[in-house]
Amino acid sequence: MSTQDATASRTIIVEVNGERYEREVDARRLLIHFLRDDLDLTGSHIGCDTGNCGACSLLLDGTLVKSCMLLAVQADGSKLDTVEGLAAGGELDPLQQAFSDHHALQCGYCTPGMLMSATALLRTTPRPSEEEIRKGLQGNICRCTGYWNIIEAVKAASGQEVSVDE
Amino acid sequence: MLLREVEYARPSSAAEAVRLLDSRDGARALAGGQTLVNVMKARAASPDVLVDLNRIDDLRLISVSGDTLQIGAMATYTQIMAASEVEVSRPILGEVSAQIADVQVRNRGTIGGNVCSNDPTNHLPPLLVALEATFTILGSGGERVVSAKEFFLGVYMTAVGEGELLTSISVPAAANAADGFASITIGRDGTCIVNAAASLEGESPRVAIGCVDAVPVLVRPGGTDEESVHQAVQGARLEPPSDVHASAEYRLHLAEICAVRALRQAEERGR
Numbered sequence A: 001m002s003t004q005d006a007t008a009s010r011t012i013i014v015e016v017n018g019e020r021y022e023r024e025v026d027a028r029r030l031l032i033h034f035l036r037d038d039l040d041l042t043g044s045h046i047g048c049d050t051g052n053c054g055a056c057s058l059l060l061d062g063t064l065v066k067s068c069m070l071l072a073v074q075a076d077g078s079k080l081d082t083v084e085g086l087a088a089g090g091e092l093d094p095l096q097q098a099f100s101d102h103h104a105l106q107c108g109y110c111t112p113g114m115l116m117s118a119t120a121l122l123r124t125t126p127r128p129s130e131e132e133i134r135k136g137l138q139g140n141i142c143r144c145t146g147y148w149n150i151i152e153a154v155k156a157a158s159g160q161e162v163s164v165d166e
Numbered sequence B: 001m002l003l004r005e006v007e008y009a010r011p012s013s014a015a016e017a018v019r020l021l022d023s024r025d026g027a028r029a030l031a032g033g034q035t036l037v038n039v040m041k042a043r044a045a046s047p048d049v050l051v052d053l054n055r056i057d058d059l060r061l062i063s064v065s066g067d068t069l070q071i072g073a074m075a076t077y078t079q080i081m082a083a084s085e086v087e088v089s090r091p092i093l094g095e096v097s098a099q100i101a102d103v104q105v106r107n108r109g110t111i112g113g114n115v116c117s118n119d120p121t122n123h124l125p126p127l128l129v130a131l132e133a134t135f136t137i138l139g140s141g142g143e144r145v146v147s148a149k150e151f152f153l154g155v156y157m158t159a160v161g162e163g164e165l166l167t168s169i170s171v172p173a174a175a176n177a178a179d180g181f182a183s184i185t186i187g188r189d190g191t192c193i194v195n196a197a198a199s200l201e202g203e204s205p206r207v208a209i210g211c212v213d214a215v216p217v218l219v220r221p222g223g224t225d226e227e228s229v230h231q232a233v234q235g236a237r238l239e240p241p242s243d244v245h246a247s248a249e250y251r252l253h254l255a256e257i258c259a260v261r262a263l264r265q266a267e268e269r270g271r
Helices: A031-039 A094-103 A111-124 A130-136 A149-155 B014-023 B036-041 B075-084 B084-089 B092-097 B103-108 B111-117 B124-130 B226-235 B248-271
Strands: A007-014 A019-026 A057-060 A063-066 A079-080 B008-010 B026-030 B051-052 B062-065 B068-073 B133-137 B142-147 B152-154 B164-171 B179-185 B190-198 B207-209 B217-219
Touching: A019 B036, A031 A057, A057 A111, A057 B133, A063 A111, A063 B103, A094 A111, A094 A149, A111 A130, A111 B103, A111 B142, A130 A149, B014 B026, B014 B051, B014 B164, B062 B084, B068 B084, B068 B248, B075 B084, B075 B092, B075 B103, B075 B207, B084 B092, B092 B124, B092 B179, B111 B124, B111 B164, B124 B207, B179 B217, B190 B248, B207 B248, B217 B226, B226 B248
Parallel strands: A007 A079, B008 B051, B026 B051
Antiparallel strands: A007 A019, A057 A063, A057 A079, B062 B068, B068 B164, B133 B142, B133 B164, B179 B190, B190 B207, B207 B217
16 A cells, blocks of 8 residues: 555654654544644643634644644654743743743633744744734734733843833 | 544645545545635535645745746745745735735645635635636646636635646736735634725736625726726626625625725736
């Protein structure tokens, strides 16, 4: 059987936050379920499961995607970065620290997705304008509606002055 | 959400993809998946086999040859926004791509997926009608090229038949093209309530209106002045749908507004 033939499951190899995993997975399994249920990496959240909220956002070979709109088999051979990989050695990364300092989370449910979208933004745009931050976080919904502090935190993480009193 | 059981294939060439699509009933091409995966969750689509096009690099090529800009069906919105070929030969395609959804969706969603899903609220069908695009479709019997008029057939229906694959979209290249686009959306960069694309290139003026019928409606105003545009849209005798976002009457009103704005933008660009 050629590797190009259609199959209901296949063995995939992915590297998540630098760690290699090899698993057999059903073709119908969404990437977010593979991470949370098969690999026990529950940092990425399922908010809406309809591609709207962005809580499941992660980096796939460096590109920001929503992992509820990809099949796990599509990630075969790829490198994934999830929120668990941000705090190297247990130290918060500058963006996470800024989220903490600027109270950029209330219930925290959207936070993993916000952090990954902001990470992707800062990689391509190290000093984003407020407009660029808003556009960069457009795919992430915060139902506590704490957007202002999130924008301030991203500004602060990029070394810019913020207007909110601490 | 658990999807219905499905088989998955990952061809490395367009020819192999067509062979897979043609060999099984219920086989369906998986492009960016930003619509298809969600409608599969809702069981609105239940393909038996998904033919994943994401590893076919040839389908992502964007090139200009002579006076034609060719965009591979698997080019993502993000790729189209960044492509210098698009910037120099038909920048409106990048500008409109930047208005679709959000970063994550633009990173995965493709021009081919957008037109093949042919949702009446999509941005690109009216734009490609206004730009007089042509569509290259590959089947087991070979390749054929169809016009935008022949391509968009109905709600979620296009000229791409079972066992066939859209491989690329071509538009005439035109430096400083007099093209425009206007929309009224649900939230910024959200779903369109009405949109319109206009062009003064080629057979002009041309205004294609979206969200008002099953397929984009092309109108040809007698002039570029506002009155001519209003007359042309009224002359099309549109019967747009009513929904929670807009009544038919309001959509009709917005159709004229968007048509005027799109054509005005096209005129300004062409100066």
